[in-house]
Amino acid sequence: MDQKVMSGMEATEAFEETASVSTMLRKAGLRPTRQRIALAELLFGSGDRHLTAEELHEEAMREPVAVSLATIYNTLHQFTAAGFLREVIVDGSKTYFDTNTSNHHHFFVEDTGDIIDVPGTVPALDVLPIAPEGMEVTRVDVIVRVRRASH
Amino acid sequence: MDQKVMSGMEATEAFEETASVSTMLRKAGLRPTRQRIALAELLFGSGDRHLTAEELHEEAMREPVAVSLATIYNTLHQFTAAGFLREVIVDGSKTYFDTNTSNHHHFFVEDTGDIIDVPGTVPALDVLPIAPEGMEVTRVDVIVRVRRASH
DNA sequence: CTGTGTGCAAACTCTTTGCATAAGT
DNA sequence: ACTTATGCAAAGAGTTTGCACACAG
Numbered sequence: 001m002d003q004k005v006m007s008g009m010e011a012t013e014a015f016e017e018t019a020s021v022s023t024m025l026r027k028a029g030l031r032p033t034r035q036r037i038a039l040a041e042l043l044f045g046s047g048d049r050h051l052t053a054e055e056l057h058e059e060a061m062r063e064p065v066a067v068s069l070a071t072i073y074n075t076l077h078q079f080t081a082a083g084f085l086r087e088v089i090v091d092g093s094k095t096y097f098d099t100n101t102s103n104h105h106h107f108f109v110e111d112t113g114d115i116i117d118v119p120g121t122v123p124a125l126d127v128l129p130i131a132p133e134g135m136e137v138t139r140v141d142v143i144v145r146v147r148r149a150s151h
Numbered sequence: 152m153d154q155k156v157m158s159g160m161e162a163t164e165a166f167e168e169t170a171s172v173s174t175m176l177r178k179a180g181l182r183p184t185r186q187r188i189a190l191a192e193l194l195f196g197s198g199d200r201h202l203t204a205e206e207l208h209e210e211a212m213r214e215p216v217a218v219s220l221a222t223i224y225n226t227l228h229q230f231t232a233a234g235f236l237r238e239v240i241v242d243g244s245k246t247y248f249d250t251n252t253s254n255h256h257h258f259f260v261e262d263t264g265d266i267i268d269v270p271g272t273v274p275a276l277d278v279l280p281i282a283p284e285g286m287e288v289t290r291v292d293v294i295v296r297v298r299r300a301s302h
Numbered sequence: 303c304t305g306t307g308t309g310c311a312a313a314c315t316c317t318t319t320g321c322a323t324a325a326g327t
Numbered sequence: 328a329c330t331t332a333t334g335c336a337a338a339g340a341g342t343t344t345g346c347a348c349a350c351a352g
Contacts, residue, residue, distance in 0.1 A: 031351060033307060053342080068309045073342065087243075089294075093317090094341065095243045107283060116283060132258060132267060135297040142293050143240075146286040182326055184332060204317080219334045224317065244342090245316065 017041065028082035038065040039075050043085070048100040050088065050115035056097075088115060090143050105142035118144065168192065179233035189216040190226050194236070199251040201239065201266035207248075239266060241294050256293035269295065 021040045022032035030036060042059050043049060053072050060067040067075075076097050079085045088096040090108040096115055098106075107116040131137050172191045173183035181187060193210050194200060202210075204223050211218040218226075227248050230236045239247040241259040247266055249257075258267040282288050 031306065033351070035308070070310075070343080071308055074307080089240060089243050092238075092240050092243070092246045107286070109286065110289065131295065131297045134300055135258070135260065136300045137295055137297050138261065139296045140293065141296065142291065144282065144288055145290045145292065146282045146288050149285050149287045182331065184326070186333070221318080221335075222333055225332080 017045070024084070028078075028084070030078055030082065034065045035067045035071050036075055036078075038063050039067060039072070040079075040084075043079070043097075043099050048098070048117060050096050050098050050106075052094045052096055054094070089141065090115060105144065107144045107146050110145055110147045118142070168196070175235070179229075179235070181229055181233065185216045186218045186222050187226055187229075189214050190218060190223070191230075191235075194230070194248075194250050199249070199268060201247050201249050201257075203245045203247055205245070240292065241266060256295065258295045258297050261296055261298045269293070 018037055018041075021037050021044075025032040025036055025040065039056065039060060042056065042063070043051070053069065053076060056076070057067070057069050057072045060072065076085065080087055080097065083101060085097045085099060086101045088098045088106060090096060090106065091113065098115070098117075100117060104120075105118040107118060108114075109116065169188055169192070172188050172195075176183040176187055176191065190207065190211060193207065193214070194202070204220065204227060207227070208218070208220050208223045211223065227236065231238055231248065234252060236248045236250060237252045239249045239257060241247060241257065242264065249266070249268075251268060255271075256269040258269060259265075260267065
């Protein structure tokens with residue numbers, strides 16, 4: 001986005017996008033600060049995304065409104081608590097955040113570290129065994145690890 | 152296990168256990184060192200286990216043959232490469248190793264960090280979608296996150 | 303103004319690595 | 328002897344934290 005004042009249609013669109021993001025943040029009890037608005041636009045501005053904190057940080061640094069890594073982490077966790085994001089654990093080292101919070105599962109490409117949504121709803125959930133006595137299921141994560149076919 | 156010399160039946164059992172562990176290690180191309188034998192006995196001496204490096208290290212420190220943390224990590228990875236262990240990723244921070252390498256899935260108790268095997272073979276695998284073009288599935292991990300029932 | 307949010311740097315956890323010493327065959 | 332394994336301490340990656348300053352309402 002341009003740092004200069006925009007005119008006409010563009011300005012209106014940008015205003016409306018920012019306005020809706022602000023509303024979303026307020027509903028979650030989060031002050032719509034410059035940083036949070038910028039991050040929300042990066043995260044939710046285009047389709048489903050799977051990002052690490054570092055990746056989001058790199059994107060944010062290219063924006064007019066720079067955001068520190070500490071704020072990236074704060075924001076990712078606040079957005080997760082607010083239900084805007086879902087944490088995906090596929091790799092022992094880094095944590096991925098998924099902008100698609102609906103019930104779905106993941107391909108994890110081992111060579112590249114990419115995460116891809118498994119399309120459609122997986123019926124596996126219904127088939128799974130009941131939790132141990134006195135326990136309730138909070139979530140089921142299915143990770144399909146894939147690699148480039150060898151032949 | 153006692154540090155003193157054992158007699159009769161016990162000594163024979165211990166010898167045989169060590170002997171079979173040594174054989175197992177040799178077959179995997181690993182020299183049966185004191186440390187690897189001690190760790191193998193801790194890991195495989197009693198039923199299915201789910202351990203982190205730290206947990207195994209604590210157990211190993213109580214043994215007559217102490218093992219450094221670096222060796223714990225080396226050994227866990229070598230055992231995994233040899234097919235004696237399977238890595239389980241349920242938590243972003245630490246890595247668990249499972250002595251049950253057969254095709255099964257896991258409950259993860261969020262409150263305590265415990266891992267429990269899901270009994271039986273889960274049919275979810277057959278239902279899962281095909282990998283993206285040019286990709287082949289290496290493994291499917293299913294983690295059923297549970298917590299103490301709230302009511 | 304008042305309280306929440308942000309940024310920096312330091313701290314922390316888990317894991318890996320380099321290299322000298324020890325142990326297995 | 329010859330080679331591989333071990334242990335230590337240092338380094339590394341990712342993430343969290345404490346506190347002064349900045350900003351939103």
